[in-house]
Amino acid sequence: MLGLLLARAGIDVVVLEKHADFLRDFRGDTVHPSTMALLDDLGLFERFDALPQSRLRRAVFSTPEGREVTFASFERLPLRHPYIAMVPQWDLLTLLAEEASREPTFRLCMEHEVTGVVWEGDRVAGVDFRSPSGSGRLRADLVVACDGRWSVVRRAVGLPVKEFPVGIDVWWYRIPTQRRLESLLPRMSRGKIIIAIPREGYAQVAYVGRKGADAQLRARGIAALRADTAELLPELADGAARLESMDDVKHLNVRVDRLRRWYAPGVLCIGDAAHAMSPIGGVGINLAVQDAVAAARILARPLREGRLASPGGERWLARVQRRRMLPTVVIQALQRVMHQRVIMPVLEGRARGLPGGVLGLMGRMPVMTAVPAAVLGVGPRPEKAPVWARRTPAR
Numbered sequence: 001m002l003g004l005l006l007a008r009a010g011i012d013v014v015v016l017e018k019h020a021d022f023l024r025d026f027r028g029d030t031v032h033p034s035t036m037a038l039l040d041d042l043g044l045f046e047r048f049d050a051l052p053q054s055r056l057r058r059a060v061f062s063t064p065e066g067r068e069v070t071f072a073s074f075e076r077l078p079l080r081h082p083y084i085a086m087v088p089q090w091d092l093l094t095l096l097a098e099e100a101s102r103e104p105t106f107r108l109c110m111e112h113e114v115t116g117v118v119w120e121g122d123r124v125a126g127v128d129f130r131s132p133s134g135s136g137r138l139r140a141d142l143v144v145a146c147d148g149r150w151s152v153v154r155r156a157v158g159l160p161v162k163e164f165p166v167g168i169d170v171w172w173y174r175i176p177t178q179r180r181l182e183s184l185l186p187r188m189s190r191g192k193i194i195i196a197i198p199r200e201g202y203a204q205v206a207y208v209g210r211k212g213a214d215a216q217l218r219a220r221g222i223a224a225l226r227a228d229t230a231e232l233l234p235e236l237a238d239g240a241a242r243l244e245s246m247d248d249v250k251h252l253n254v255r256v257d258r259l260r261r262w263y264a265p266g267v268l269c270i271g272d273a274a275h276a277m278s279p280i281g282g283v284g285i286n287l288a289v290q291d292a293v294a295a296a297r298i299l300a301r302p303l304r305e306g307r308l309a310s311p312g313g314e315r316w317l318a319r320v321q322r323r324r325m326l327p328t329v330v331i332q333a334l335q336r337v338m339h340q341r342v343i344m345p346v347l348e349g350r351a352r353g354l355p356g357g358v359l360g361l362m363g364r365m366p367v368m369t370a371v372p373a374a375v376l377g378v379g380p381r382p383e384k385a386p387v388w389a390r391r392t393p394a395r
Contacts, residue, residue: 001289002144002270004042004096005296007103008389011303014138015097015106016129018113022090022097029089029204030056030197030282033074033377035289036081041384043391044099045081051091054198056084059184059372061354069363071354072184074377076370084282084377086199112136117143117156117267124157124266141309143267144295146288149255151273157264163257164336167344170252170279171207171217174199175229175239187232188346188353194232197282203236205229206279207249210347214251222246254278256332262324263317266309270295270320275328278335280343281376287331293383294323300386327381334375 003013031048039045059072074082100106111132118126118137126139145153154161178201185196185203193208207225209217217225222245230237243249258275262268271288302308302316345351362369 001096002146002292002296003106003108004100004103005292005386005389006300006303007100007106008391009296009300009304009386010105011300012105013100013107014140015100015108016112016114016127016138017108017110020111022093024090029086029092029199030285031085031087031092032283032286032379033077033079033081033083034379034382035286036085037079038289038293038383038385040080041390042099043393044095046393047095047099048085048087048092051087051095052200053085053087054180054200056086056184056198057082058369059186061186062188070366070369071358071362072372072376073366073369074373076367077373077377079377082377086197086204089285114147114152117153122265124264127153141266141303141306142299145267145269145273146271146292148272149257149276151269153267154259154269154273157267159262159264159269160260161257162260163255164332166254166256166278166339167211168208168278168339168347169211169214169254171209171214171249172252173205173207173225173243173249175203175205175233175236176201176242177203177236177239179235185233189232190349190352191347192228192232193343193346194229196233196236203233203239205233205236208343208347211254218246218249222249225249252279256335258328258332262321263314265314268295268299268317268320270324274321274324275332277332278339280335280338281331283331283376283379286379287327290327290379290381290383291320291324293385295320296389297383297386298323300388324381327379330380 003015006013039048057075058070060068061071062068097108112129114127114129116128117124118128124143126137127143128137143153145151147153187194195206197204222243226240226243229240255276256278259269262274270291272284277284298319299316307313308316342354
């Protein structure tokens with residue numbers, strides 16, 4: 001996204017992608033209303049809307065008595081697109097890459113894995129990479145680390161990080177189903193939490209457990225996981241029976257952290273490279289997109305005028321962090337509250353789900369379901385596409 005926006009500003013951009021294609025099993029496939037509004041402004045929504053997808057309009061919790069209560073309703077918000085689109089991330093990445101490639105100043109290099117950074121004195125002046133044709137070096141006025149929570153660039157620069165204790169991990173697996181699901185289905189009982197995310201032809205299931213329990217979960221075996229799934233998601237019990245082995249279950253080591261400083265001379269971190277998010281709420285991809293929009297808007301002019309490579313250029317990078325730190329702190333704080341007040345009490349057997357008062361309030365006052373929907377779908381500081389990057393589909 002950042003590459004597309006900067007290329008539309010006429011800036012020479014090279015994106016290095018270490019894989020040969022985008023066809024990997026991403027889990028962060030939740031495209032929120034704020035991101036779809038951005039795609040609208042960029043002239044890309046019609047093509048995005050044509051991608052295979054399912055639409056999630058509500059999040060529904062079950063009470064201990066078995067009654068279903070809507071916790072978040074996107075349809076109550078005055079949005080252009082009042083839903084979360086569940087779109088395979090490889091399709092979204094392909095769309096962005098194809099659109100960026102229309103710009104003469106954009107270049108995408110596949111199978112180019114960054115292995116380190118190039119230093120000139122105390123300034124980052126480029127990256128070293130490995131590709132099928134051998135090792136190479138790319139010099140740049142600015143290196144932007146978008147390489148996730150295990151960022152090579154972040155480690156090479158040694159930026160200070162603040163980590164938060166996390167007591168959960170997540171195990172992902174798919175359950176085939178022909179049922180059309182339009183609601184997020186979080187289900188809880190003492191010691192167990194399962195979340196079913198609707199997808200085309202299957203449900204993406206997140207099994208939430210205590211951190212460090214991977215070996216124990218695998219020792220229990222696939223039959224126990226099938227039973228847990230059928231117990232909490234009876235409507236998907238037939239599909240759960242088709243889980244073949246624990247090889248189909250992928251473990252996510254949940255981390256929550258953020259850099260104290262996102263930048264150094266010549267380098268900036270955004271997205272998970274700057275702030276690793278919990279999967280709770282599915283906000284990570286959308287927060288990263290917002291980072292990219294803010295970075296493009298703030299950095300386009302100084303990049304074009306060559307000021308980032310001059311002494312003091314990092315003040316522009318500091319502006320990006322100042323702009324994006326507030327939403328990062330707010331969302332991470334909410335995620336940690338959910339971990340401590342909702343998820344851990346259930347996993348430790350002290351509770352059976354969301355506090356009854358919360359669900360009772362949502363049941364009595366359905367208008368309140370707009371509040372969590374706004375926090376998830378829009379966020380505390382949504383970014384708008386710069387005027388110079390906007391397009392209509394006809395153009």
